[in-house]
Amino acid sequence: xxxxxxxxxxxxxxxxxxxxxxxxxxxxxxxxxxxxxxxxxxxxxxxxxxxxxxxxxxxxxxxxxxxxxxxxxxxxxxxxxxxxxxxxxxxxxxxxxxxxxxxxxxxxxxxxxxxxxxxxxxxxxxxxxxxxxxxxxxxxxxxxxxxxxxxxxxxxxxxxxxxxxxxxxxxxxxxxxxxxxxxxxxxxxxxxxxxxxxxxxxxxxxxxxxxxxxxxxxxxxxxxxxxxxxxxxxxxxxxxxxxxxxxxxxxxx
Ligand code: PEP
Numbered sequence: 388x389x390x391x392x393x394x395x396x397x398x399x400x401x402x403x404x405x406x407x408x409x410x411x412x413x414x415x416x417x418x419x420x421x422x423x424x425x426x427x428x429x430x431x432x433x434x435x436x437x438x439x440x441x442x443x444x445x446x447x448x449x450x451x452x453x454x455x456x457x458x459x460x461x462x463x464x465x466x467x468x469x470x471x472x473x474x475x476x477x478x479x480x481x482x483x484x485x486x487x488x489x490x491x492x493x494x495x496x497x498x499x500x501x502x503x504x505x506x507x508x509x510x511x512x513x514x515x516x517x518x519x520x521x522x523x524x525x526x527x528x529x530x531x532x533x534x535x536x537x538x539x540x541x542x543x544x545x546x547x548x549x550x551x552x553x554x555x556x557x558x559x560x561x562x563x564x565x566x567x568x569x570x571x572x573x574x575x576x577x578x579x580x581x582x583x584x585x586x587x588x589x590x591x592x593x594x595x596x597x598x599x600x601x602x603x604x605x606x607x608x609x610x611x612x613x614x615x616x617x618x619x620x621x622x623x624x625x626x627x628x629x630x631x632x633x634x635x636x637x638x639x640x
Pocket of ligand 1 (some may be wrong): 398555559560561562564600601602603621622623624625
């Protein structure tokens with residue numbers, strides 16, 4: 388069997404102003420991830436163009452953290468997929484739990500954004516996640532299946548080939564979170580893999596990369612990446628410093 392491609396990215400969230408983001412991008416510019424690893428960074432909008440320019444000849448992929456589904460118009464404060472593409476970014480995070488939790492994003496708006504991203508050649512990284520209540524009531528799987536089915540509704544085989552999904556338990560994200568145990572992640576991902584096969588169709592050969600995110604660190608990254616149904620990780624805090632990020636990426640080889 389071919390060795391799987393491993394995706395490792397870091398979402399800078401609302402950190403790093405333009406000067407700090409440029410410095411971080413410069414620190415990453417000469418970085419060459421190990422073979423089989425695709426690294427990406429998600430800077431804030433204010434530095435998307437600069438970071439994309441600095442990393443344009445680098446294998447490190449640049450993606451936005453969010454987008455709006457209309458191309459243009461009277462949507463004060465929003466940023467569209469064509470704007471992101473024009474900045475030189477090729478990826479976009481959609482439906483991060485912080486957006487669902489604090490900014491009213493729903494499964495339906497996630498689907499609108501995924502379709503708009505694909506229409507403009509961006510690779511959507513769709514985040515799905517169960518809350519602590521859902522986890523404790525034992526309904527994580529139902530929530531994740533629903534979020535995935537709606538996010539990917541109406542996509543073609545060609546679209547599926549460009550999408551990534553990240554399982555990010557809400558209870559595992561951020562400084563108050565605790566990392567999900569690897570056996571639990573394995574169980575969830577195996578079931579999600581079946582859901583995605585149902586979505587792409589029984590005859591589809593597309594394997595949508597399925598990442599894990601939530602308190603990933605140097606201490607646990609290898610445990611997650613070693614799981615057969617985990618195709619990479621989405622990292623927050625532990626990857627914000629370029630030196631730490633490069634070390635994390637290198638550690639999975
Ligand atoms: C995230 O917010 O997507 C995330 C994974 O954060 P952290 O790694 O800091 O838990």
